[in-house]
Amino acid sequence: MKSVLYLVSKKASLTANETVDMMLVSGVFEQPCSVVFIDDGVYQLFGDMMLVRTKDTSRALSALPTYGIDRLYADNQSLYERNLQFASCHLSFQTIDVSEITQLFNEHDIVVTD
Amino acid sequence: MRISILVQSDPFTTANGELALRFAQSVVHSNHDLYRVFFYKQAVSIASKHAIAPQDEMQLTEMWIDLARKSKVELIVCVAAGQRRGLVQTVLADEFEIAGLGQMVEAMIESDRTVTF
DSSP, X not given: OOOEEEEEOSOSOHHHHHHHHHHHHHHHTTOOEEEEEOGGGGGGGGOOTTOOGXXXXXXXXXXXXXXXXXXXXXXXXXXXXXXXXXXXXXXXXXXEOHHHHHHHHHXXXXXXXX | OEEEEEEOSOTTTXXXXXXXXXXXXXXXXXXXXXXXXXXXXXXXXXXXXTOOOOTTSOOHHHHHHHHHHHHOOEEEEEHHHHHHTTOOGGGBOTTEEEEOTHHHHHHHHHOSEEEEO
């Protein structure tokens, strides 16, 4: 089974929801998946910050572990640059640095960007 | 080598629609097996038979149709992304088919390489 790394680099939006939909279908197919949030993509981990309902992907993201996708990572530098605190996030993820992201690229067969 | 392509960028605001087409043509001309092309997100607008580009612009839809007829590659449009943007069966251009996201994940599993545009 081919493994997939989803690389999320954009803020929440309707198209971001479509990326989450693809992750969920990967989960249904029991495809080994990891998700890396980088750049503005890290905002998606912190929910409905703008109080705009259509821009909220956090509810869909919180369903990922139910579909067997529990390897969620966030780029340390991207969190730091945006002053986002790990503690204020209700989703469970691991912070990693660029070298570890490179390692994830090597470990997966397919990379899907958003 | 068996290759599938995921096209998800807006063909009107980025060059990725054209790049995906050129890549697909190269795959076919190189005698690789182009297994499936899946249009998702804004890229679904390529599959509308009502979208006609001005004569001095690339006729992307026509070129995809031409490639599909010559190579028999499947051109799949995501049903959910299409419906969200008003692209339903009745406005679909020739050679394009509507199907679910499962077709993309299946293509990833069945192909040696998947390339995203």
